[in-house]
Amino acid sequence: MTQIDSSTLLPTPSSATLRALGERVQQGMLVFNGKFEVSVANGLVRELFGVDTTGSLDLGRQLEALLPPFAMSQARETGSWIGSLPIGERVITLHLHQHSDAGEEAFLALFQHIDGPEDYERELQQRHAELRQAYLRLNGTQEKLLQSEKMASIGQLAAGVAHEINNPIGYVHSNLGSLQEYLRSLFTVIEAYERALRAPDPKALIPEIDDIRDRLDIDFISRDLPQLMAESREGIERVTRIVRDLKDFSYSGRDESWKLVDLHAGLESTINIIWNELKYKVTLERRYGELPMIECLPSELNQVYMNLLLNAGHAIAERGNIVVSTGVNGDEVWVEFKDNGSGISPELRQRIFDPFFTTKPVGSGTGLGLSISYGIINKHHGRIDLDSTVGEGSCFRIVLPIRQPK
Structure with missing residues (x-):
């Protein structure tokens, strides 16, 4: 039995057919490749960009200049991107779709003009809702990453913390035997x-x-x-x-609010761990x-102290010194x-x-400590200033505002 390729039953439409179909679409339609070379541009999109039928190259360049840098990459990853573009005095909604076949890449852009202030406000509200959802997802991921790194730090310190607990427990147990x-x-x-x-x-019983x-x-x-x-x-x-201190440090901080804190208490708590x-x-x-009381998220700052102290300790090969200093400079404090x-x-x-950048051996560091501290x-x-000389040591200075800006 002879097999029939179904694709032969559906001939590829010609460019003239695509252009004719594009003119019937009630939206601006633009078809181009990854180099912004335009193959189809209907009358509405040419009118929108102010070019004639011979201006396809200029049209592609104009679109490339207007698109945000992440629009093309998102369209390639997910197949589409939706956003708003300012074109002249208008605000246009753009639906960008991508398709790849046999190594060839094509993009379809559909432009819709926002006619009045009500449409514009509705569009802004929709974009705001989308941005808020994206922000919440990103913020949730950041919190999970922060907590994961925090628990990883505790995991690496687990043996030392157990020793610090077992030591006093040991002599208390011995003292109870003596008691x-x-x-x-x-x-x-x-x-x-x-x-x-x-x-x-x-x-008589005194002797x-x-x-x-x-x-x-x-x-x-x-x-x-006694x-x-x-x-x-x-x-x-x-x-x-x-x-x-372990309980305070391992606290996820999801519901932690900004509060006035003594930074020295956080430093001592971290050093203790x-x-x-x-x-x-x-x-x-x-x-x-x-130091005055500082408005901050204390559990997060404690993680910064831990990362910097551990890094300072790892930078010392055999025997060395670490100096922890604090001070005030105007409306800022520094550690x-x-x-x-x-x-x-x-x-x-x-x-x-x-x-994920680290100079430590594989398995002994995540490469996230300083990145998370910077965030x-x-x-x-605030900011982190670094002064370092090879063979002499490093100095990390954290500068924080006493009160957070409104």
Whole structure:
């Protein structure tokens, strides 16, 4: 049985047929390729752009100049793009469609004139709704990325945080064992005194009580017990502080509002979380100035502090210093992180805030830390200044407004 190609039953319309059909369309119609070479332009679109039948090349160039840079790429990715274009004193709605076949690319542009203010307002409202949906999707993605990077940082620090918690828990557990022995000894002495009180001649039992006191070393217990309790309380407070700081840091911040905060409290909270990562090779020096309360999103700023402190620690090979300084300059405050590590070369300095760029080995960094930090500071209407010399170290300075602009 002979197979028939169905495409042979549908002959391709000629250019003359397409042009004739275009003249019947009640919209401006333009067909062109990826180089903006026009093959079909009906009368309405020629009138709109003010060209005659010989001006197709100029028409393509005019359209290329009017289209936003992302319109063609979006049409290629999704098949279409819709937007508004100012042409002369008019505002025109453009529906742009793309089709590729056998390596050939074609675009169909349909232009619709917005006649009156009501149509224009309706068009603006529609575009506003579309932009708002796109913004909400983008904002949601940014929040997820921010939270993912935050949790990734905690994951990388998990062993150190566990050590910081286990250390005080360990000596509190040991102290509780000592406390149990001390209580047993004290109860033994108390029982001896109770027997003496019930005896006909209590003074006769004093030598026995003194012997028990000496054997159980009650004098040492009375000296060591307050110190043991104070040490245990300090250990429990240490664990409580780490857990609280971890909870604050891991908070997603979705419902966090701008509030007046003490930046020094956030710095100390962050240092407390990452200290195990730094303490074996870093001497940390604090040079805090007098700061006013700052209007900010504290959990996001804490993530910036963590990223910069960890980067400073990673830049130090064996042993070095990190200086954390703060100060006020007019209606701005600054927080500075200075290390004497390896420094950053000029060519890398241009890329350190790029997403996914990292100089760390594969698997030890996401390349998002500085990029996210830059976005957070930009969101706070601030800036990050960098001064670095290879072999001498780096200095990152965060500059923030005391109050956010209205």
